[in-house]
Amino acid sequence: MSVYSKLVKPELLLQPVYQPGKPIEYVARELGLDSRSIIKLASNENPLGPSPKGLAAGKSALEEVHLYPDGGCYELVNALAQWLGLQADQLIVGNGSNEILELIGHAFIGQGDEVVIGQGSFIVYKLVTLLFGGKVVEVPTKEYRHDLRGMLDAVSDRTKVVFLASPDNPSGSANANREIIELAESLPDSVLLVFDGAYSEYLDDPPDLRPLIAQGKRIFCTRTFSKIFGLAGLRIGYGFGDPELVALLNRVREPFNVNAVAQAAALASLEDEQWIEDCRKANYRERSKLEKQLQSLGIEYIESSANFVTARVGDGVDAFEWMQKEGVIVRPLVPYGMKDWIRVSVGTEQENERAIDSLSSYLNR
Ligand SMILES: *Cc1c(COP(=O)(O)O)cnc(C)c1O
Numbered sequence: 001m002s003v004y005s006k007l008v009k010p011e012l013l014l015q016p017v018y019q020p021g022k023p024i025e026y027v028a029r030e031l032g033l034d035s036r037s038i039i040k041l042a043s044n045e046n047p048l049g050p051s052p053k054g055l056a057a058g059k060s061a062l063e064e065v066h067l068y069p070d071g072g073c074y075e076l077v078n079a080l081a082q083w084l085g086l087q088a089d090q091l092i093v094g095n096g097s098n099e100i101l102e103l104i105g106h107a108f109i110g111q112g113d114e115v116v117i118g119q120g121s122f123i124v125y126k127l128v129t130l131l132f133g134g135k136v137v138e139v140p141t142k143e144y145r146h147d148l149r150g151m152l153d154a155v156s157d158r159t160k161v162v163f164l165a166s167p168d169n170p171s172g173s174a175n176a177n178r179e180i181i182e183l184a185e186s187l188p189d190s191v192l193l194v195f196d197g198a199y200s201e202y203l204d205d206p207p208d209l210r211p212l213i214a215q216g217k218r219i220f221c222t223r224t225f226s227k228i229f230g231l232a233g234l235r236i237g238y239g240f241g242d243p244e245l246v247a248l249l250n251r252v253r254e255p256f257n258v259n260a261v262a263q264a265a266a267l268a269s270l271e272d273e274q275w276i277e278d279c280r281k282a283n284y285r286e287r288s289k290l291e292k293q294l295q296s297l298g299i300e301y302i303e304s305s306a307n308f309v310t311a312r313v314g315d316g317v318d319a320f321e322w323m324q325k326e327g328v329i330v331r332p333l334v335p336y337g338m339k340d341w342i343r344v345s346v347g348t349e350q351e352n353e354r355a356i357d358s359l360s361s362y363l364n365r
Contacts, residue, residue: 011133018127022329031325038327041345041355044169044199044308046230048279048348054231054269061264069260076267080238083270086210089243092250093266095257097198097224097237102128104161104194104220106252109134113160118146120171120336122196125163134160144302145173148183155191162187165196166207170333170343172304177207184212184219192218192245198237199306201228201276202283213241220245225262227307228279229269234262283307287346293356297363308345313359316342322362328355 005013021042028035049055073093081088094100101124109115111133117125119141129136137159139150151162164183167174184193200206200223209219220241226232236258239249269275290309294301301311310333313319319342320332331343344355 011130015127015130016123016335018123019335021331022324024329027324027327027329033327038329039347039351039354040329041308041347041351042329042331042343043232044227044306044343044345045232046228046279046307047346047351048230048282050230050265051269051272051275053272053275054229054265057268058234058261058265061261065260067260068256069258069263071255071257073258073263076238076263076270079267079270080240084210084240086240087243090213090240090246091238092240092246092253093236093238093258093263094253095237095259095262096226096235097196097222097239098124099235099257100222100237100239100249101125101163101194101196102131103249103252104192105129105132105134107248108160108192110160112158114156114158116151116154116159116162118151118164118168120168120338121146121163122165122169122198123335129161141171144171146175148175148179152183152186155187157190159191161192161194163194163196165198167199167202167304167306169198169306169308170310170331170336170338170341171302172306172308172310172343173302174203174305177205180207181209181212184209184217187218189218192220195219195221197221198224198227202280202306210240216242218242218245225266225269228276228283229266230279231262231265231269234259234265236262236266283346286349286352289349290344290346290352290356293352294359297356297360299359299363308343310338310341310343311359312340313342313362314340316340319359319362322365323355323358326354326358326361328358330355 024038077088077091105128109132113134115129115134116137119138137154139154213219222239224237299311316332333341
């Protein structure tokens with residue numbers, strides 16, 4: 001490391017290291033378990049998998065992978081535009097919405113710029129800010145919910161970007177639509193609000209910032225195909241905002257950032273509305289059960305608006321390790337300053353039962 005420490009950009013050394021949910025194969029190797037006996041409830045993936053129509057479209061696109069993908073994602077962009085009631089030039093597709101968040105950093109965050117986020121918010125906002133030499137201004141939450149007035153107050157004349165996710169990860173909590181709209185309306189024009197709607201599809205009534213975008217407010221929204229659409233492994237997400245902003249992001253985007261299989265699968269998944277509706281209902285049903293079971297075990301949890309539940313188990317790493325030995329992978333939340341907590345993605349009925357059994361055996365150890 002010391003050889004490169006003079007060469008490397010200094011801000012890189014300030015970066016916390018992102019710890020992803022552990023892949024099943026990794027845990028199987030590490031603990032000598034049969035991978036088929038392991039369940040992963042650690043990355044908020046869709047336990048029912050992708051839409052069968054999406055999968056079929058992806059498989060057929062695989063036949064053509066000797067060709068470069070469509071760099072502009074023409075068909076998908078137009079389908080999304082129609083679906084959202086936007087113009088095609090208001091949309092950008094990325095290699096996961098994570099890439100789009102990074103494009104925001106490329107385009108807008110420089111040395112010394114301030115970026116306002118809520119405490120314990122999705123860690124990528126912090127990573128992106130630090131990567132571009134920005135300064136993170138973290139605003140304490142109130143009862144595990146972002147304090148949007150507090151975030152507005154934290155904006156200074158050095159603030160470039162405010163990142164907000166609702167529902168957020170890892171808390172699972174959501175802010176009320178009127179609060180979100182109020183924040184979006186109140187921010188000065190010198191600040192860009194990036195609203196991350198990774199879990200929007202799980203809400204009955206997601207906040208709608210499109211009218212404010214149309215009025216010229218500085219707002220950019222991101223969404224993903226990784227969660228309810230069940231395409232996390234293909235890496236595809238999108239964002240929308242003003243055409244001028246999207247054009248700026250396109251300048252920093254690499255030409256072929258989204259692969260052809262992902263584009264085809266996303267397009268067909270978007271059109272499979274019944275599948276998405278079924279997944280939403282299944283998530284709601286299983287999440288309620290999971291919350292009730294946590295309650296009966298006497299475990300505190302944060303009321304979730306997403307596809308996971310965050311629970312206070314005593315020592316998060318200890319519980320995580322215990323459950324992992326029993327073949328249930330969950331997520332400890334130390335990197336978020338929540339050492340007493342774990343995050344459990346809502347799985348299938350059987351998966352959730354195993355998670356609850358394992359948690360209960362942990363409590364009785
Ligand atoms: C999972 C998640 C994302 C999605 O990331 P992708 O790169 O699209 O897979 C974005 N934001 C939040 C808050 C998330 O939890």
